[in-house]
Amino acid sequence: MISGVYMDVFDRRIWKRFWQIARMYWYSDEKWRARGVLALLILLLLVFTGLGVAINYANRNFFNALSDKDSQEFTVSLLMFLGVLVLATPVSALFDYVRKLLGVNWRLWLTGYYLRRYFSDRAYYHINNDEKIDNPDQRISQDIASFTGTSLDFLALIVSSLIQLVAFIGILWSISKTLVAILVAYAVIGTAVTALFGKRLVNLNFLQLRKDADFRYGLVHIRNNAESIAFYQGEGREEHQVKERLQEAVSNSLRLIGWERNLAFFQKGYEYVILVLPYAVMAPLYFSGEIKLGVIMQAADAFIQVLAALKIVVSQFQQISLFAAGVSRLESFDAAMERNGNRIDAAAPVIACREEPCLSLKQVTLLTPNYGQTLLRQATAEVPSGGGLLIMGPSGSGKSSVLRAIAGLWNAGEGEISRPPLAEMIFLPQRPYMVLGSLRDQLLYPLLAQETTDEELRKALETVNLANLPDQVGGFDAVLGWGQLLSLGEQQRLAFARLLLTQPRYAFLDEATSALDVTNEALLYRHLRQAGTTFVSVGHRPSLVEYHDQVLELQGGGGWRLASARGFKADAPA
Secondary structure, three states, rough: OOOOOOOOOOOHHHHHHHHHHEEEEEEOOOOOHHHHHHHHHHHHHHHHHHHHHHHHHHHHHHHOOOOOOHHHHHHHHHHHHHHHHHHHHHHHHHHHHHHHHHHHHHHHHHHHHHHHHHHHHHHHHHHHHOOOOOOOOOHHHHHHHHHHHHHHHHHHHHHHHHHHHHHHHHHHHHHOHHHHHHHHHHHHHHHHHOOOHHHHHHHHHHHHHHHHHHHHHHHHHHOOHHHHHHOOOOHHHHHHHHHHHHHHHHHHHHHHHHHHHHHHHHHHHHHHHHHHHHHHHEEEEEEEEOOHHHHHHHHHHHHHHHHHOOHHHOOOOHHHHHHHHHHHHHHHHHHHHHHOOOOOOOOOOOEEEEEEEOOOEEEEEEEEOOOOOOOEEEEEEEEEOEEEEEEEEEOOOOHHHHHHHHHOOOOEEEEEEEEHHHHHHEEOOHHHHOOOOOOHHHOOOOOOOOOOOOHHHHHHHHOOOOOHHHHHOOOOOOEHHHHHHHHHHHHHHHHHHHHHHHHOEEEEEEOOOOOOOOHHHHHHHHHHHHOOOOEEOOOOOOHOOOOOOEEEEEEEEEEEEEEHHHHHHHHHOO
């Protein structure tokens, strides 16, 4: 059960969601190219089905010749049969290629579309805190690929089935109207019985996608935190949590295969009966001499082709239920990004944010995003150009949250924040972000296109006491796992080098020197002053006070006080 409601493959809402996602590509700027390839795909299907009809007639003549012991007709039928097979082989291969090519193009466009939305307005940040959305990485990397590929598979199957139905039901009707009536009734009964399994199978497939993704995430989490786990000797706890996730995935899988087994009992019997049904109906006509053996074989082949077209739901139900579950996951991801774009409730108070040359807070009341706790109440402060503001206070008082508000990540509350454009600001968290790339990329992030010489890079590293790092790792173009290779102190100094190279007007440092000794900390703040950067720091160390002009002390429960650095030191207990 998802959100208290069972999903059903026959629920129009699922297929409405499917069309809402699918139509974006077919009405995009690539629509003519996409529709052209789709038209080629359908043309190949028509040709392939036409060849199937030719094989049906060749098969009839082939068995008639055998029955009549007519060697000349047998040879002609055999050559015709082989000729059609020769033509069908490249058509089939080309059809598969075109279908996969269209799937790749569709996936590329749709993934690009979702990535733009994912990185727009920092949706990736807000969605990461959305309890309704699990594993957004899987939804982008796997669910989209499954959506596009499976959609085209089903499209090809449906179109092929319709063409087969039109092509072969005429043949079957001309041979036996009774067989057509039996066939239609058989297909309707099969579809109705299969529908009974619908709701449960879709729901279990939805859960399986989630449980498998949770298990993979647990393993990735261990890989990303291997050193911390090793220091804590937390192998037992981590093994336990991964096994719990695996057990949940396996338990759901067992329920899923149990329902698939129940469906298979019906499906297998349903498929086996059709092997003898056309022969049982046509045999009396053959024994009475009304038809030849070849006609029975032609009728049996046409029967199977028409039934295959009519029993799509029966034969493909597991795949349809899995696909419906994937559509639901992708639609909920799409809805989450839509909520992000409209996440401000018109009735809820928000902090106004204005772009100004200076940084200031005017009567700012800051609340947690769910409006459940007040972190700051009617605070007013201004950071002079080239100056420094230190935010201090007990743990949990909301120091880092003030930086989130300045960055625009949190806006629940009242008042006004004036700040320069985000392009003129850089934020250094306690654990610096190590990008996937070279040492050069680490230093220039996020302005990777910035023209900077190796000498300038070396000078920045010398400034932060990492002069030997390029030689130790193999140069600026070495690509390594920097988060694991460098200590936290080295990462913090590397982040400072990044700051010095970027030369922003404003810098925000959230415990950015917590892993450094006092000497290195003083060195880095001295260079920050010399660069003329205006900075705001969050920290606990009393030594930080002397590098700043003002101190904003958060006292918990929304209380605060603003003092000059000199006055704050004078008031501090000895």
